Amino acid sequence: MSILGLITLVLHGTLAGMYYSFSMSVIPGLKAIDADAADVAMRSMNRKILTPWLFVPFFGAPILALISGFFAEGSSALWFFAAAAVSLVGSLIVTVIVNVPLNNSLDSTRIGFAEFHPRWNTFNIVRAVSSVASLVLVGVGLTG
Template identity: 55%
Template sequence: MTMLALALITLVLHGALTGLFYAFSMSVMPGLNTLDPARAEEAMRGINRKILNPWLYLVFLGSPVAALVAGFVASSVWFFAAAAVNFVGSFLVTMVINVPMNNAVDAGTMSWKEYSPRWTAFNTLRTVACAAGLVLVGIGLTAL
């Protein structure tokens, strides 16, 4: 695989993940907030079950891995920076904050009123981090 192809794949993965998180903060969560809290919780439980699929894993795990590989292949600090920003701002935030909150809503131990604003705030942080990673990949691409 050429470096250009690897860099473009990395760019697409970062763009897809940024778009996924953006869509949740800007449309999915506000839409769910228009529902009765019990219905919103039920809908979110369904979303959380269905989102766990190979396409999510490809984008979610593939973004930082592709950036890291591109950083090694191109000897580029831009790709390493993208991998780091994505790992901390997307992967760690997801695993430490968003997933435990999803589990709490699934178990019925967290109310929608508690869940929605906090989850959305951290999701927006993931969006910003992924967008920053996308910009870093773009800079790395132009530096090839």
């Protein structure tokens, strides 16, 4: 088991946990309060989350899975490559195509939280499931 593989595992786990916690607690919590307060709170979270603590796992997970695949031996390489692909499509691309534009629409007040959350959370669940799948793929790659 390599250090690179373990770091890859941790980054995928970090993303899976973040997406899961948003869908299971943050969004339901915001839905339970006044719509104006939810707008303000979600806009604030969308701004404050943009730090290296997000960007390292967000970009690092698929990149390190790909790199781990090149260094892995035998069938383990395929598991890492699969993890990179699932992470790239299910987390990174979904975020860029769906979630970030919705965040921007909320931030610019073109839409409110009531319009924002159903689509955003649906695709956040896609990101969570993809990140858990990637996490499992990396784990299998580490055991091979």
